[in-house]
Amino acid sequence: MQTQAASSSPLFICLLATATRGHAQHAGQWGLARSARSEAATRVQCIDTTAIAALANSPAAPEAAIRPGTTFVPRLAHAPQIARAQHAAPAAHTHLVTGGTGGLGLLTARWLAQRGAARALALASRAGVLARSSLAEWAAVRVTHTHALVQRCDAAEGDHLGRLVIVNGTPSAGVWHAAGVLADGVLPGQLAGALARVYAPKAHGAWALHCACATAVVAVCALFSSVAALLGGAGQANYAAANACLDALGGRRRECARATTSVQWGAWA
Numbered sequence: 001m002q003t004q005a006a007s008s009s010p011l012f013i014c015l016l017a018t019a020t021r022g023h024a025q026h027a028g029q030w031g032l033a034r035s036a037r038s039e040a041a042t043r044v045q046c047i048d049t050t051a052i053a054a055l056a057n058s059p060a061a062p063e064a065a066i067r068p069g070t071t072f073v074p075r076l077a078h079a080p081q082i083a084r085a086q087h088a089a090p091a092a093h094t095h096l097v098t099g100g101t102g103g104l105g106l107l108t109a110r111w112l113a114q115r116g117a118a119r120a121l122a123l124a125s126r127a128g129v130l131a132r133s134s135l136a137e138w139a140a141v142r143v144t145h146t147h148a149l150v151q152r153c154d155a156a157e158g159d160h161l162g163r164l165v166i167v168n169g170t171p172s173a174g175v176w177h178a179a180g181v182l183a184d185g186v187l188p189g190q191l192a193g194a195l196a197r198v199y200a201p202k203a204h205g206a207w208a209l210h211c212a213c214a215t216a217v218v219a220v221c222a223l224f225s226s227v228a229a230l231l232g233g234a235g236q237a238n239y240a241a242a243n244a245c246l247d248a249l250g251g252r253r254r255e256c257a258r259a260t261t262s263v264q265w266g267a268w269a
Contacts (some may be wrong), residue, residue, distance in 0.1 A: 015191035019190040024249035028203065031244030036187050036231030037062055096164050096172045096222075098155040098205055099179030101125040104224060104268065106137035109175050113146035118173070121148040122164055126179075126201070128152025155179040155205030174220030175213065179205045179248070182241075187237045195238045202242035206249055213258070223250050223262040230264055 030046070036043040037223040045128040047058055048065035056069075089146055094111055099105040100123025113119040121141065128150060141148050153160045155177070165172050179201040190225060206223055213221060228236050229243035243264075250262030 024207070024245055025101055026251055027244045027248035028199075028241035029244075031232070031239045031240030031242070032187075032228040034063070034230070035199055035228065035234065035237035035240045036232070036235040039186055039237075040156070040231035049139045055174050061188075064107075091198055093173035094118070094122050094167065095174040095176065096124060097176045097178055098153075098161070098209070099177075099201065101127065101134055101150060102132050102178065102180075103134075103137075103153045104265075105176075105178040106134055106141070106182075107146065108178055109148065110140045112174075112176075113141045113144040115146070116144075118146060120226045122167075122172070123148060123150045124153040124155060124164055124179070125150055125267065126152070126154045126160070149217060154201075156200040158208035158211055161205070161208045165212040166216050171213075171216035172220055173218070174208055174222070174223070176220075177206050177209055178224045180224070180242075183238060184235045186235050190237055193242070198238040199242045199245075202239075203245040210249060210253065219259060221248075221253065221258065221260045223260065225262045225264045227264045227266045 003176060013211040032045070033044070033046045036044060039094050043063065045058065045061070046063040047055060048063075049067075051054070054066040058066065059073060061073045063074055095118040097105050097109050097112075100109060100121075102125075105123060105125075109121050109123060112121065130150065138148075146160065151164055155161060165175060181198060181201055186193060209221070224248040225246040226233075226239065228240040229247055233240050247262045250260045253260040
């Protein structure tokens with residue numbers, strides 16, 4: 001990422017090389033830049049180009065992609081209906097949920113249990129224990145007679161996570177990456193520690209899952225991303241950046257015919 005100050009106005013241009021958009025390890029630049037734009041809309045513009053000279057003719061748009069002879073700007077539109085492949089996950093096998101004792105992780109576990117989509121659940125948690133506020137969701141899972149077990153595991157630790165993806169030579173039927181933490185703050189005040197704290201469970205955890213699944217046929221791989229990666233979020237540059245990595249990783253896995261869905265969640269209760 002580069003920035004350039006315009007001579008006639010306090011505009012800072014974020015120059016992002018085309019290749020970084022789909023590269024899982026560099027895509028975070030997009031989420032971070034979009035959040036910076038959310039915090040200072042009149043001073044930040046996101047440009048996707050590989051030619052610095054093209055910036056002289058950049059459009060007056062918050063975000064644009066400049067190609068030889070053509071400039072593209074994003075617009076909201078109805079997505080076309082796409083036939084979705086049905087990945088039948090064997091219910092007799094275990095489903096792994098990272099961040100499994102958090103709010104979204106337990107909601108996912110309850111959803112899987114109540115649909116009968118999982119006979120066994122491994123809920124990976126860095127703390128390895130349930131918070132008192134989670135007991136109601138835990139009871140809703142247990143009442144379905146689904147075998148659920150809380151496993152102490154840091155999602156960013158690849159070796160431990162790999163042992164949960166494949167147990168006794170049998171891969172999980174599905175992996176659901178819901179791990180994540182927040183360390184909000186406006187970008188000028190974001191320190192490296194806050195960035196690392198958010199990246200570890202979200203982006204590094206997703207990469208660890210990807211590596212763990214390299215030799216296993218997993219029927220379902222769901223990455224819980226955020227719409228902040230696409231639209232930016234004031235005060236959430238680190239969170240948007242980490243989730244942009246998930247989206248890029250999901251796209252890369254699908255290109256390699258690996259069953260993957262990256263869900264850009266909005267606000268949820």
